[in-house]
Amino acid sequence: MIELDAFRAETRAWLEANCPASMRTPVASEEDMCWGGRDFVFQSQDQRLWLERMAARGWTAPEWPAEYGGGGLSHDQAQVLREEMARIGARPPLVSFGVWMLGPALLKYGTEEQKRKFLPPIVRGEIRWCQGYSEPGAGSDLASLQTRAEDRGDHWIVDGQKIWTSYADQADWIFCLVRTDPEAPKHLGISFVLFDMKTPGVSTRPITLISGKSPFCETFFDGVRVEKENLVGELNRGWDVAKYLLGHERAMIGAMGQAANARPLGELAAERLGRDDAGRLDQPMLRARLAEFDVDAFAFDAALEETGAALAAGRAHPAMASVLKYYGAELNKRRHELLMAAGGSDALEWEGARSNGGAAARDWLRTKANSIEGGTSEVQLNIIAKHLLRLPGA
């Protein structure tokens, strides 16, 4: 504990000295996020500086080994770092699928050479990654995927199509599931490969969502050359890598259920809709729904702390990630339903400065994907029924 206190003091001092003031304000929109990558345009000098300073310490990936550019921190130290960053309201220096998803998969399944090649640029935010899993017509049924990799000796030729590839149009590289053995039964014969999005034959097309935004793309592969050295894990066992990685994605999406430092919904609602003489929110029925939500959000935050820590420490069943993903997604949807209710009719606006471009409505609509992306809520419930409840035939 004494060591941890010392680490906290050092960290606090370092953050105070190195986190620019403009990086201590809340992230107001997606534009405020630093995604990194070859073509990334920094919003400000401070944004660039903050990334560089944090990356130099490996604190964009605090728990990764220092030899691969990570921070080499223990779980407890990383927790201290998070707490100290939260204390001063520091923005994340980097938002990265490389850090959240690919990195953990490489650390577990990658070769030494792959780790040395791919991890440090992720830590420094130099290469932006996207994920090629879903295919049109397959939805939750990943095992039926049809993107085909044909063996050409030292490389494959990949043909096919992916969908829901987040930010594929802005990503530098992709981690991608391809079918390397068309004869094998569904879950087998799939491999996990990496390739550059600038490879000839790769093209993308954004998908407009009901929120009016396009974070997702369709991605097309037409005779794309993929080197065999970029296979992660065993040939035809890409399913294992994918499953491991999905667990990480789930925990991340589940965490959306948690409203870090957010203002209580009841306060927001009371501000807009008024209070009665007793100081209570003036809409009793909305107030009751808010209280139900706050009770659930409290319990979910507690579960996230408890189970999140146990998952990270390998002391919880991996399927517990599905519990957090399922509940977190549903809770975040409820949060935005309530925000829309609390917002009155102004929240119905779709454009214009007054409503910040219809931000409330668009954010609300965006959350509807939470229970679909990263494995639908139905898939999570199936996993829970099978692996945690051991129900027959689940």
Next chain:
Amino acid sequence: MIELDAFRAETRAWLEANCPASMRTPVASEEDMCWGGRDFVFQSQDQRLWLERMAARGWTAPEWPAEYGGGGLSHDQAQVLREEMARIGARPPLVSFGVWMLGPALLKYGTEEQKRKFLPPIVRGEIRWCQGYSEPGAGSDLASLQTRAEDRGDHWIVDGQKIWTSYADQADWIFCLVRTDPEAPKHLGISFVLFDMKTPGVSTRPITLISGKSPFCETFFDGVRVEKENLVGELNRGWDVAKYLLGHERAMIGAMGQAANARPLGELAAERLGRDDAGRLDQPMLRARLAEFDVDAFAFDAALEETGAALAAGRAHPAMASVLKYYGAELNKRRHELLMAAGGSDALEWEGARSNGGAAARDWLRTKANSIEGGTSEVQLNIIAKHLLRLPGA
């Protein structure tokens, strides 16, 4: 309309003259109900008189043909009778599975002889019936029933066991599903037969419920002789009769969702738990749940009127009975959850005069069977998915 008005005037006058004052008070407990039957002990002379007078007009079964002892009323006239009875708070003269369930099945599937033999005593409340459907281990899966009827020429010998036979220990006769062809696939080979509960080989054992009451029995058949003239419908097609009859049972249980002339829950709650300065129920969260309930109860009552009338007129899909059964059962459970909440800690009492023998708690527990008896809620949803939504494989 003019005829109907005349009928209303006559009915009102007759009821005024013939319904004893003590039969115009609410039914406070099961003891106040008149079940009829060979061994029935009338609670009062008024109770007997009220049954006899109504039965004489056939108004215990208002819409049955007069030739079988019924009232011979049209649907609209029967509705007027119900309204006029409700107007003066008249108790039902007879509570009868014969009227609700067996009668309609006999009217549709019975022979002329069977109708003449069985219907008039039902109308007069002379014979009390019970229903032998479920078997231990079969639950919702009626088609797997195993009570066996062995062919002996002019009669069968029945062996087996039934469960959930309501009031079997007080019933005179039973309508019962038995397997007449053990070789046939599940739904086939079942027949619908009637026999006297005093036949040698019939015995019953009450089942105590979680409410502490025993309206149900296990019923045992050990070499029971059943005359073949008491087969209803075709041999081995008892399933059709049973399904038809279940529809009637469902509509009846569904109607429990409707609180005829009941005091608003909010008023009851406010009486016990108090009001705030604005006159609102002093527990805002309970108030919100009550309002949700009242909204649903309003819509359900409307659906019951609308769909109930259409079902009776044969202008609705028979599976609509499952909609009413499902929703009505769930709604009635909610009603009693709320009654328990409104009742404060007094509602936890289990004995004693103060709590009328723990009536609130026992009634609450009793309602938990609503979504199990007469086909579980899950079975109703399966039926809706299959017959009304035409979903594949449902």
Next chain:
Amino acid sequence: MLTEEQTLLLEAAGGFFAEQAPVALRRRVRDDRKSKGVDAGLWRAMGEMGFAGVLVPEADGGSGLGPVEAGLIALAAGRTLAPSPFLSSGVMAAAALAGGGEAERLGALAAGEAVIGLAVDEEGRHAPDRLTCQAEASGNGCRLTGAKTFVLDGAAADAFVVAAADAEGAGLFLVEGGADGLTRETDVLLDGSQSARLALEGAPAQRLGGADLVERFLSLGRACAAAEMTGLAEGVFALTGEHLRTRKQFGVEIGRFQALQHRAAHLFCEIELARAGTLKALRLLEADAADAAFAVAAAKAKAGQVAALAVQEAVQMHGGMGMTDEADPGLYMKRQRLLDRLLGDADQQRELAARALGY
């Protein structure tokens, strides 16, 4: 149950909207900002069918029908998200103007030529018992001062029905779109409709009626909004059912999964209840029954809750496709949100219901 005439009307309206106003029309109106959020051609066609003037007396060129018929048209319109000013103009303005003396405008309404905006809310809130907009007598008419938000169909409107308080309490007033002292700013809303914010500074207005009229006008609007949401729920549920019956995953139609079957079956029941409750409220309104206020609040609360469930299940059961702009469930979701909010959302309706029941 519906009368034979009502059944025929519902069928006619259903056929009309399916043909003349499929969901694609709302999409077009949404994407064409110059439409001002309504399709003028559709509105005129509704005039020709007698739908626009369903509540307008026959003497003024309308159909002279009642709340139930208005509700049936709203229900049919809801199924395909028809982009007409029916609720604002055909239902509520017609009710507000029913007091008489506006024969010409009623005729234009019935012809589907006039659009009248609905100015009730203030500061983003529906609180008609706490109006800050004030009316003062002035010559033959009066003058209004105050501000209004979320004025339904406010971009396309030629005139406005404005709720304001005068010495006698709440009242309804007619203000011309080009009146002096009236400033209008328009907002594009999430469903592609366009509302207005009005600033009134002594704008000339004509008084249409007092508290009784306000009450009737709000009840009729709420009941017809409930009907439109019921239709909307039916429409989006039909899409979902079709999707469940045809879309395959894991090698089988997803409608084979029992968990989805039970959710769909439950939703079916809920829609049955919403429809029955809405029809009952419309009938009680027509009969001017004592419990109509409770019934209308309950019906709108129920329809709002059920339609919300219907659109949420539609997007979820459509999976990723349900999240795309090119698929229809999202349009239903957006319109549902607006209709629920209109004239008080489900939470507010439940509050009204509880008060009506005396607790």
Next chain:
Amino acid sequence: MLTEEQTLLLEAAGGFFAEQAPVALRRRVRDDRKSKGVDAGLWRAMGEMGFAGVLVPEADGGSGLGPVEAGLIALAAGRTLAPSPFLSSGVMAAAALAGGGEAERLGALAAGEAVIGLAVDEEGRHAPDRLTCQAEASGNGCRLTGAKTFVLDGAAADAFVVAAADAEGAGLFLVEGGADGLTRETDVLLDGSQSARLALEGAPAQRLGGADLVERFLSLGRACAAAEMTGLAEGVFALTGEHLRTRKQFGVEIGRFQALQHRAAHLFCEIELARAGTLKALRLLEADAADAAFAVAAAKAKAGQVAALAVQEAVQMHGGMGMTDEADPGLYMKRQRLLDRLLGDADQQRELAARALGY
């Protein structure tokens, strides 16, 4: 996460109750009216294990542990519906007496020999901020006048902790079971426990503390009731899971039906949340944190809602058997109802939570 010591305690308590107090014991106590609703042998055995005195200082013969440990014992007891006076006596009376000066009685509590009833509610309501029971100073002690209902473990109690108002506001008082001016009537409750109604007419009492103590006492009781409900949900869910895995219908285990799988999986998640929320509330209580009041209210609301769902699903999924007295789900359902009501039901806890959050 639990510390190693806490994990061991939970395991020990789990093993103890599974062996010494299976559900059959509650059934026996229920059916034996002379038990007065508690099993004296179990309570003494809990004394020997150090459970009865978990909160009693070591100097007074207890284990000297804190809220988390008390909650873990309540949780384990909830799993099998153990019929002990742990909540009333081991948790709340121990907290009330913690002020000191009652070494002998604390020793008897820790030994599982004393039973102390919990007299907070009046007129069937939990409204501790509106106490009508009055305390007046009298000599060294004081005298209480008023009436109490739903006095937990009131039939078996040797003494009572009574909440009453004096000049300083709310306070806690100790009244001996045989005190002059005290009349006790007992009620058999639905879960087989036996409560009392007390009439106090100047009954002599000893003041234990004021508003601060009342607050701590209520919070601790609520948090441990939440823990017992969490354990109850776990216990009945285990029965349900076993039933789903083994019971066959339509030729297959009913746990194969996806609709039931999803409901069971959802319930599993809810129980995880209830447990995490309860543990967090207990920890915040232990740390005397500022947000402990909110956390305790939220935890009890959540545990109440989740346990209610767990017992309802248990009865429903057990089908007809679940409705019989000989099956266990019904016993869980009855006990759940009592625990939810105790010290304010989920509705009241949500109200407290909303107020704590300032809206």
